[in-house]
Amino acid sequence: MQEILNVNGDEAVAYAVKQSLVDVVSAYPITPQTIIVEKFSEFVADGLVHTEFVPVESEHSAMSACVGAAAAGARTFTATSSQGLALMVEIVYIASALRLPIVMAVANRALSAPINIHNDHSDAYLMRDAGWVQLFTENVQETYDTTIQAFKIAEDERVLLPVAVNLDGFFLSHTLENIRVLPDDAVTEFLGGYRKVAKLRVDYYDEQVPHMLNPARPLTFGSLDLYDYYFEHKVQQIEAMKNVPAVVREVNEKWFALTGRKYGDGVIDAYGVEDAEIVIVAMGSGAGTVRSVVKKYREKGEKLGLLRIRMFRPFPYEEVKGLLKDAKAVAVMDKGIGPGSFGALYQDVVSSLYDLGSHPLTVDYVYGLGGRDLTPELVAKMIEQVKEDVKTGQVKEKIRYLGVRG
Amino acid sequence: MVVKTLPEFPVKKGEPAYKIWIFEPGWKGEIPLNFNLRQVAEQKRSALLPGHRLCAGCAAPIVVKLASFAFRGPTIVVNATGCLEVATTVFPYTSWAVPWIHNAFENAASTAAGVESAIKALKKTGRLPYEHVDVVVFAGDGGTFDIGFQALSGMAERGHDVLYILYDNEAYMNTGIQRSGGTPKYAATTTSPAGEVIPGKPESKKPIADIMVAHRIPYVATATPAHWMDFMKKVRKGLEVNGPGFIHSLSSCDRGWRHDNAISIEVLRRAVDTCYFPLWEWTPETGYMLTDRSLVIARNPSLKQPIERFVEVQGRFRHLMKPENKEKLKELQEYVDKVWEDLLKRASNAPK
Ligand SMILES: Cc1ncc(C[n+]2csc(CCOP(=O)(O)OP(=O)(O)O)c2C)c(N)n1
Ligand code: SF4
Numbered sequence: 117m118q119e120i121l122n123v124n125g126d127e128a129v130a131y132a133v134k135q136s137l138v139d140v141v142s143a144y145p146i147t148p149q150t151i152i153v154e155k156f157s158e159f160v161a162d163g164l165v166h167t168e169f170v171p172v173e174s175e176h177s178a179m180s181a182c183v184g185a186a187a188a189g190a191r192t193f194t195a196t197s198s199q200g201l202a203l204m205v206e207i208v209y210i211a212s213a214l215r216l217p218i219v220m221a222v223a224n225r226a227l228s229a230p231i232n233i234h235n236d237h238s239d240a241y242l243m244r245d246a247g248w249v250q251l252f253t254e255n256v257q258e259t260y261d262t263t264i265q266a267f268k269i270a271e272d273e274r275v276l277l278p279v280a281v282n283l284d285g286f287f288l289s290h291t292l293e294n295i296r297v298l299p300d301d302a303v304t305e306f307l308g309g310y311r312k313v314a315k316l317r318v319d320y321y322d323e324q325v326p327h328m329l330n331p332a333r334p335l336t337f338g339s340l341d342l343y344d345y346y347f348e349h350k351v352q353q354i355e356a357m358k359n360v361p362a363v364v365r366e367v368n369e370k371w372f373a374l375t376g377r378k379y380g381d382g383v384i385d386a387y388g389v390e391d392a393e394i395v396i397v398a399m400g401s402g403a404g405t406v407r408s409v410v411k412k413y414r415e416k417g418e419k420l421g422l423l424r425i426r427m428f429r430p431f432p433y434e435e436v437k438g439l440l441k442d443a444k445a446v447a448v449m450d451k452g453i454g455p456g457s458f459g460a461l462y463q464d465v466v467s468s469l470y471d472l473g474s475h476p477l478t479v480d481y482v483y484g485l486g487g488r489d490l491t492p493e494l495v496a497k498m499i500e501q502v503k504e505d506v507k508t509g510q511v512k513e514k515i516r517y518l519g520v521r522g
Numbered sequence: 523m524v525v526k527t528l529p530e531f532p533v534k535k536g537e538p539a540y541k542i543w544i545f546e547p548g549w550k551g552e553i554p555l556n557f558n559l560r561q562v563a564e565q566k567r568s569a570l571l572p573g574h575r576l577c578a579g580c581a582a583p584i585v586v587k588l589a590s591f592a593f594r595g596p597t598i599v600v601n602a603t604g605c606l607e608v609a610t611t612v613f614p615y616t617s618w619a620v621p622w623i624h625n626a627f628e629n630a631a632s633t634a635a636g637v638e639s640a641i642k643a644l645k646k647t648g649r650l651p652y653e654h655v656d657v658v659v660f661a662g663d664g665g666t667f668d669i670g671f672q673a674l675s676g677m678a679e680r681g682h683d684v685l686y687i688l689y690d691n692e693a694y695m696n697t698g699i700q701r702s703g704g705t706p707k708y709a710a711t712t713t714s715p716a717g718e719v720i721p722g723k724p725e726s727k728k729p730i731a732d733i734m735v736a737h738r739i740p741y742v743a744t745a746t747p748a749h750w751m752d753f754m755k756k757v758r759k760g761l762e763v764n765g766p767g768f769i770h771s772l773s774s775c776d777r778g779w780r781h782d783n784a785i786s787i788e789v790l791r792r793a794v795d796t797c798y799f800p801l802w803e804w805t806p807e808t809g810y811m812l813t814d815r816s817l818v819i820a821r822n823p824s825l826k827q828p829i830e831r832f833v834e835v836q837g838r839f840r841h842l843m844k845p846e847n848k849e850k851l852k853e854l855q856e857y858v859d860k861v862w863e864d865l866l867k868r869a870s871n872a873p874k
Binding site for chain 1: 596597598600607608611612613614616618619620621622623624625626628629631632633634635636637638639640641642643644646647649651652655672673675676679680
């Protein structure tokens with residue numbers, strides 16, 4: 117019953133949004149996200165969706181309009197990249213703190229300067245502390261699947277947090293792939309129709325009222341919180357994050373039942389990790405390249421594994437710890453770097469391992485900045501280096517660059 | 523979110539809250555001229571409840587109350603960061619009896635655009651339980667003239683059906699009286715102090731309402747809460763047009779303007795009497811039209827008072843009253859006269 121479409125990642129996102137009964141889309145163009153909104157504008161122009169499309173004058177306003185729309189009860193979507201995300205970041209934090217289930221596609225791209233339109237994860241790392249659920253996809257099929265799943269995760273009463281679907285700029289956003297798509301009514305059924313606004317108990321009304329701007333039961337959104345309440349509200353937001361992994365897994369399973377496709381347990385996607393001596397941790401499309409190389413090594417009988425992080429926020433510390441505890445070495449691949457620190461993924465993986473009695477060796481491989489290719493040869497080079505580290509029992513340089521000229 | 527203590531009204535259990543915002547039953551259109559403020563207040567409930575924490579004498583809550591007296595039905599309010607926002611929603615309390623959202627400082631207009639779009643989408647799919655919901659923004663001068671201008675201009679250009687009400691206290695008051703694009707020439711603020719060499723803000727006020735007219739939106743007006751009937755009519759007109767409305771209300775701030783907090787309304791009256799802040803409205807059909815006291819002054823120019831009358835009661839202009847600054851005051855008068863003459867030329871109902 118699934119149709120095959122030949123689309124790139126951006127078109128896949130637009131198609132998923134079209135099927136998800138989204139009420140308001142507000143966005144501003146930026147490469148490599150542009151096609152999402154262009155494609156979606158065509159759906160609007162052809163009357164294929166009921167969506168109100170708000171072509172704002174900046175990304176800051178795009179996220180602001182999404183906050184207004186979501187607070188007014190609409191299912192809401194936006195998309196951006198790089199500088200666009202940087203411009204909206206003030207409101208990105210507000211969206212999650214107001215507990216609004218907005219979905220945003222981030223076609224990952226390097227941050228300026230120097231200006232560069234190609235892929236890395238520095239934009240996604242920029243929002244890692246913003247309180248959003250952050251999912252990373254490996255291929256176009258997964259991008260389509262995840263976009264629809266994102267609405268279900270965001271709107272789940274246990275979550276009520278915005279979700280970012282990350283797809284690697286150009287590698288996924290502009291690469292054609294044959295994907296399987298569900299019929300519209302199957303998506304509608306999966307999402308349970310239009311957005312249903314969650315209810316919360318308000319003492320003043322002495323009843324459950326919809327958590328939205330509702331003239332019949334007025335609520336005040338975004339009030340001033342001084343030291344007497346801010347902390348408690350932040351803790352509630354943090355606690356809501358704890359419910360996310362279970363919901364992501366559930367949604368992954370439901371999607372599997374519906375489509376026959378699933379991505380690990382939804383949170384992490386492990387390949388050959390159980391008995392591996394060396395595990396490579398990666399996110400996004402680069403994991404595909406790593407997987408193919410790891411496969412070759414395993415065919416030669418070498419104990420290698422790939423741990424792909426699909427859900428970067430909330431970070432699955434316990435699962436990562438469980439899967440890496442017996443490895444001799446862990447190479448973390450970061451497509452972004454905090455100058456003066458480590459890549460964000462490396463920091464999280466190391467935090468997961470800290471309270472183990474004995475740790476695997478760890479090393480941070482920074483790769484692919486500004487769209488630099490990750491070739492199978494580079495992956496093999498990395499693996500050989502780590503094998504050497506295991507032999508000598510130590511890692512001399514904690515940060516290594518893959519594919520940078522000396 | 524748990525809201526613990528709110529006064530009994532406006533919502534009785536089971537009663538839809540929006541009912542109290544309209545002159546019932548089926549009240550619509552002009553506020554009858556023989557109404558006095560007390561009758562209005564008796565028939566309408568304010569969207570802003572007692573117990574807010576704005577300064578005594580602040581005109582901002584009067585702006586909101588008068589505006590809400592003219593609301594015509596279910597209304598959602600969007601508020602930019604500023605005095606009004608922080609002083610009315612100190613958690614766990616709220617002074618707002620209508621659905622209200624504050625997003626950030628510079629994005630009230632785009633937030634309102636999102637709210638309005640959501641309302642449209644809900645209506646299109648049969649999920650809006652009302653015929654119509656009005657969206658009204660309240661924002662200060664900083665959030666409008668300066669940092670929020672891009673969002674406001676974008677909202678106006680796209681034609682969202684939102685009424686944007688600027689309460690202009692002519693400085694960033696919430697952060698401690700710093701100059702804004704709305705601060706008038708020679709006013710002393712904490713970032714444009716009157717010193718030995720520089721006598722207050724060197725630049726003139728940005729003509730924000732004219733800039734909004736240049737956007738060719740359906741309705742633009744200036745107003746003050748001192749001219750309350752004029753104010754309410756304008757709010758109602760701004761709501762009734764299909765598309766963006768913009769109301770520029772002067773709003774005295776006794777802290778920042780440094781005047782006695784008992785004379786806030788008097789100061790606003792003087793702003794109009796001196797033609798420092800003329801009252802007018804603009805629509806694409808009628809062009810500029812003088813209203814209320816400004817129309818009276820246009821017909822009888824001898825009623826126009828010298829700018830001293832506005833300046834003399836305010837500490838922010840104290841240095842202008844010194845003999846050595848006589849020229850500066852003259853310059854201010856010339857500027858006011860020029861703006862007023864320009865307006866008289868443009869206003870279609872000004873005597874020619
Ligand atoms: C991006 C950003 N910059 C600065 C501030 C600090 N800030 C909060 S309120 C305010 C001034 C508000 O002034 P105005 O809009 O004139 O309203 P008023 O307080 O005078 O009523 C400023 C600068 C902020 N909240 N956000
Ligand atoms: S500082 Fe001025 S604007 Fe702010 S509440 Fe006080 S009087 Fe009103």
